[in-house]
Amino acid sequence: MIEMRELRKNFTVRVKAGRLRREKREVAAVDGVSLSIARGEMVGYIGPNGAGKSTTLKMLTGVLAPTSGEVSVCGLRPVPQRTRLALRIGVVFGQRSQLWWDLPLRESFRLLRHVYRVPAAEHAARLRRCQELLDLGDFLDTPVRQLSLGQRMRGELTAALLHGPEVLFLDEPTIGLDVVSKQAVRSFLGELGRAGDVTLVLTTHDLADIERLCRRLVVIDHGHVVHDGTIEQLHARYGSRRRLVADLDTPLPPGFTLPGATLTSTEADGHRVTFTLESIAAGAAVAALVGAVPVRDLSVVEPEIEDVVARLYTDVSGAP
């Protein structure tokens, strides 16, 4: 459905060279990305600021021409075949709107039906489904400029889907949304993914979006793909650690150690301890601790994707 081979985009930027002089320099925003995304996949495309995510999406949607390499989406070349491609993809860029600011949402949807020449019955069926899943009923007749950000984003998603695209590109779709709207957008996208008829590429800084929605995670940094796999593989590769948190009746005896684990925090006057498990299984760690001290309560905490991605970014960038 999406193919990128050695895809590259260079920008020419002017950089300071001495007190008054500026000179031109080429920077590679996307530096040889090769990826294949199959029909129905939901892929999270993440990376630190300036990694090259938006530039990739712009090349996939025909907004920017690659400097070199090959790209095809739905079997089309995005820049030369941009008009045909527009009928087959949907795009939601969190920071930009495809709605008519002064018109009620319903009118924007009606205009889009004409722009994309969607048969009335198909359009109505898709709108009904979005209306139901995204709860648009209360604000369909409100002018777009009066909508809250969360309402507008639900409108944007609908607008991107009314022509029945095969691929949906989402750039930061939950940015700035409150918790309720975020949930609404995520469960809508989840539903869409489960139905399996849309391929979804999502860039975000909110890793909860990815955890909820994407089995496949592609991490890009300095224009290069540095991870392509599942979230579990990412945890395994970067050695994410589980933690054992225990509430104790009495503090640990002086010099207590748990082989294969490190005591990483002590709180509540020594009554709450956290061990990071390195080379010991959770069960063995629990048994060792319970055998050594009176334990009131304990839990094993799974690694957070935030932690592992932060470590990955640090690793590849060499910066905190």
Ligand SMILES: Nc1ncnc2c1ncn2[C@@H]1O[C@H](COP(=O)(O)OP(=O)(O)OP(=O)(O)O)[C@@H](O)[C@H]1O
């Ligand atoms: N039009 C442009 N002209 C010059 N440089 C650009 C242009 N667009 C992007 N860049 C540079 O290319 C690099 C990649 O930018 P891009 O916007 O793709 O990153 P990103 O991963 O989407 O970042 P963010 O998470 O901050 O949105 C950055 O160094 C950026 O400054």
